[in-house]
Amino acid sequence: MTSVATPAVSAPSITPADHISLKDIAQAHDVRFLLATFVDMTGKPCAKLVPVEAADELEAGAMGFAGYAAGLIGQKPQDSDLIAVPDLASFTPVPFIKEGLAIIHCDPHVDGKPWPYAPRVILKNTLARLAGQGMQAKIGAEVEYFLVNRNDDGTLSTADARDDSPRPCYDARGVTRMYDHLTSISEAMNSLGWGNYANDHEDAAGQFEQNFNYADALTTADRVVSLRYILNILAGQRGMTATFMPKPFTDRTGTGLHFHLSLWSGAEALFPAGTGAGDSGAGVSGAATNSAGTTGTDDGGRGLGLSELAYSFIGGILEHAPALQAFLAPTVNSYKRSGATTSSSGATWSPRKASFGGNDRTHMIRVPDNKRIELRSGDGSANPYLAIATAIEAGLDGVERAVDPGTPSGPGESRPDAHLLPATLLHAVEALRRDPVILACLSGDAEIGRYYADAKEEEFLSWHNQVSEWEIRTYLTSV
Numbered sequence: 001m002t003s004v005a006t007p008a009v010s011a012p013s014i015t016p017a018d019h020i021s022l023k024d025i026a027q028a029h030d031v032r033f034l035l036a037t038f039v040d041m042t043g044k045p046c047a048k049l050v051p052v053e054a055a056d057e058l059e060a061g062a063m064g065f066a067g068y069a070a071g072l073i074g075q076k077p078q079d080s081d082l083i084a085v086p087d088l089a090s091f092t093p094v095p096f097i098k099e100g101l102a103i104i105h106c107d108p109h110v111d112g113k114p115w116p117y118a119p120r121v122i123l124k125n126t127l128a129r130l131a132g133q134g135m136q137a138k139i140g141a142e143v144e145y146f147l148v149n150r151n152d153d154g155t156l157s158t159a160d161a162r163d164d165s166p167r168p169c170y171d172a173r174g175v176t177r178m179y180d181h182l183t184s185i186s187e188a189m190n191s192l193g194w195g196n197y198a199n200d201h202e203d204a205a206g207q208f209e210q211n212f213n214y215a216d217a218l219t220t221a222d223r224v225v226s227l228r229y230i231l232n233i234l235a236g237q238r239g240m241t242a243t244f245m246p247k248p249f250t251d252r253t254g255t256g257l258h259f260h261l262s263l264w265s266g267a268e269a270l271f272p273a274g275t276g277a278g279d280s281g282a283g284v285s286g287a288a289t290n291s292a293g294t295t296g297t298d299d300g301g302r303g304l305g306l307s308e309l310a311y312s313f314i315g316g317i318l319e320h321a322p323a324l325q326a327f328l329a330p331t332v333n334s335y336k337r338s339g340a341t342t343s344s345s346g347a348t349w350s351p352r353k354a355s356f357g358g359n360d361r362t363h364m365i366r367v368p369d370n371k372r373i374e375l376r377s378g379d380g381s382a383n384p385y386l387a388i389a390t391a392i393e394a395g396l397d398g399v400e401r402a403v404d405p406g407t408p409s410g411p412g413e414s415r416p417d418a419h420l421l422p423a424t425l426l427h428a429v430e431a432l433r434r435d436p437v438i439l440a441c442l443s444g445d446a447e448i449g450r451y452y453a454d455a456k457e458e459e460f461l462s463w464h465n466q467v468s469e470w471e472i473r474t475y476l477t478s479v
Contacts, residue, residue, distance in 0.1 A: 086104045138214055316401075349376075
């Protein structure tokens with residue numbers, strides 16, 4: 001729950017050039033093993049542990065995965081292998097996990113081509129479309145999580161037994177008791193050049209957030225995946241479980257994954273008023289204009305200091321908000337968070353409607369300043385590649401059609417015509433199927449959107465078909 005976003009700094013690592021191999025980079029960092037990593041559509045990290053002696057084979061595309069076994073990634077048992085093609089720029093040594101270990105993020109290929117169902121490939125395709133409009137996206141991410149223990153009876157309890165206040169947010173004592181864990185994560189991020197700038201106790205007992213500087217969209221998505229892995233492993237080494245489950249406790253605030261988004265043209269920020277589509281020198285094609293034909297101004301006295309391009313980007317996200325939730329809140333449990341009416345602290349920090357406004361955390365889109373927007377409806381289960389890709393696609397559709405989001409809503413308010421966000425995962429799937437823009441935005445192929453929607457419907461029905469303790473308690477002797 002931060003309000004600060006600062007630019008990324010360069011990581012202290014070798015910048016891979018054409019003549020520098022993956023093996024060269026690994027050996028320069030005393031790396032003996034590589035985790036060749038990609039994620040499936042659920043965000044599960046999949047990897048092979050590759051000795052540095054086989055780094056040339058990995059780089060040459062010799063590491064195959066049975067895609068169907070890896071998870072939700074668009075493959076059948078009979079399909080050709082997924083080949084993990086490493087992105088050398090993503091090389092991340094993690095000696096704080098195991099001495100001599102590094103993560104390398106990979107783009108799955110099949111039969112020599114990037115696999116369009118792979119989330120990292122999907123994001124790269126979106127960023128290529130954005131680049132075709134003369135723009136780049138910079139993203140900051142707020143990674144929240146709980147530290148818990150699994151009890152013998154299957155229930156969860158807070159890892160710090162003394163962390164039991166109904167309103168523990170920012171509690172200095174809770175942070176101090178988790179000092180060793182929090183500082184180990186902070187030091188890990190800073191050793192990688194990510195620029196950790198804050199570590200705090202969040203709104204619920206057992207909940208924390210650790211922030212790092214914003215970067216280009218792909219780098220930030222890679223870092224979210226890496227950080228989740230780092231948190232899981234280091235927490236486990238201390239006998240705790242780090243969970244990104246959106247709502248592990250009924251009575252507590254849930255876990256969000258908030259994204260701070262901005263668009264740029266080279267070194268020029270496009271969201272502040274006086275910049276953006278149509279301004280001379282901006283280099284942005286496909287410009288959005290308002291009804292008067294002007295561009296780049298805070299039109300209509302909306303008061304947030306944003307350009308027309310920024311307002312149109314917001315308008316696109318709001319228009320497609322119900323369908324976006326299938327990616328921003330992609331699990332059954334997500335809607336226990338977004339559907340909550342209160343929590344022990346008195347607030348849920350989760351929007352119910354597709355609204356936007358100023359520095360107000362009740363909105364789906366918060367505008368903390370004129371350089372960025374904060375998208376607040378995502379939760380801890382979101383796949384960062386898919387969440388960022390679909391949000392950009394929605395915003396870009398708004399820019400291309402010059403969508404007007406209307407006037408900002410006041411504190412705690414929303415427009416009467418604002419979309420209600422889906423009540424369940426099934427509602428989100430239905431909204432996705434009704435939205436041709438978002439359904440077709442995954443690598444530009446509606447079939448991929450339908451595959452994802454079908455899988456998420458199956459996930460919902462699998463949960464729905466389980467008889468719960470609540471049902472027994474409510475219905476056993478009700479008639």
